[in-house]
Amino acid sequence: MLERRRMWRLSRRTLWQAIPTVVGILVLNFLLLRLIPGDAVDVLAGESGGASAETLLQWRSHFGLDLSLMEQLQRYLGQLAHLDLGMSPRFNLPVSHLVLDRLPNTLLLMVGALGLALAIGIAAGTIMATWVGRWPDRVLSLAVLLLYSTPGFWIGLMAVLLFSVKLGWLPSNGFQTLGLDLHGPAWLLDRLQHAVLPVLALATFYIALYARLTRAAMLEVQRQDYVRTARAKGLAPWRVVSRHVLRNALLPVSTLAGLHFAALLGGAAVTETLFGWPGLGRLTLEAVMSRDYNLLLGILLLSSMLVVVINITVDLLQAWLDPRIQAD
Structure with a gap:
């Protein structure tokens, strides 16, 4: 209560x-x-x-x-x-109709990108902090640095060339397959397939950011007295990391994730234009150009x-x- x-x-x-x-x-x-x-x-x-x-x-x-x-x-x-x-x-239409029509598409990208970035970033940061100074930390640090320094739109273009043009695994444009009347699970699967590449392009920068932040926060928390006490009590290493270290290290990560959710809308404008995704970011560009x-x-x-x-x-x-x- x-x-x-x-x-x-x-x-x-x-x-x-x-x-x-x-x-x-x-x-x-x-x-x-x-x-x-x-x-x-x-x-x-x-x-x-x-x-x-x-x-x-x-x-x-x-x-x-x-x-x-x-x-x-x-x-x-x-x-x-x-x-x-x-x-x-x-558009000679009510603004509420235009905004609400595009909102689900943008939320799919934003929630998907943020969720993917948090999941991979926190996992990578945890591994880096647990094996600090050893080869997993060095390999992941190099990968994170590459993701952090590479523009998302370039990663999106390379992903299109690889997964759409070369391999033909994923669609490269739009948010649904034209000419098909899909319903139920088939419709959902089609939407998710179209969302994979935009979500990946939007999430790469934040994956690197959350990985570095999680690593730094966990290394800071590991120096605290209550962590040393938990280890002295004989708790299993995974329990110390998950219950005492990671939980407290997630405070700065959650704060930054909240700030980035709004920033993702700006990044979504470029991503939606690149992949022809009908969302709020693309609609914002059209509204700016047409005053x-x-x-x-x-x-x-x-x-x-x-x-x-x-x-x-x-x-x-x-x-x-x-x-x-x-x-x-």
Whole structure:
């Protein structure tokens, strides 16, 4: 019961701190985007080969771009109060429809890449710290250094050449096989096959990062008195590592993973473009190129909400890993 109350206080504190942060981000993003020269009407007019001044005025009036800056902000906040993200001038569709349609694809990449990076990185870091100074540590340190210094998009291109062009094992583009009406397990397997290469390209840098961080954290924890006491009691080495060393070493790893979840959205833009994956990152690039402010604001709002959820999750995870963490 006390543990549940502590967890509830931690999540409530994080949530209350996040609300003004999200509101501030919304207002700041709105104002900064309006400083960019041009708007969606200019882009649409250019793509259509030109438009008269009257037509431009009608388009701007239709999308509310003829209002003053404060009137546009007031209108936008009023729409948000009714859970309305507005219309996309570029796609002529509700922003909520566009964002929610692409969200599952991006979450698949982000969760898959972060999960793969954590699993392999923590495992590699544990091996490196356990056999520090010996050949497993040296071999893995070299591999980690190569992954850390190699751009993810280059690894993605090489993976396409190897697994798609040469071996023909995995698809190189898209998120599903065109022309096939798949359902159930076959549909899921097809999606996973298309996601393997993008997830791998997105995860390589973070695998190296978590491996190095886990190794350094475990070496630091191994010097603590309670670890020496556990060994003096005659506990099995694997039990000392798993229960006393690794658990405490995961605190900085979990903190960094929470920060990287939001950063993965930026990396996903390059990966999604490279592999033709229809996700939020690719949609963000399209919105930037077309000056679609409503769509950009919707994506930024969703990103902010994801960060809030991840921060709450990380706080709860750290409280579980270290019972000394208390809610103020």
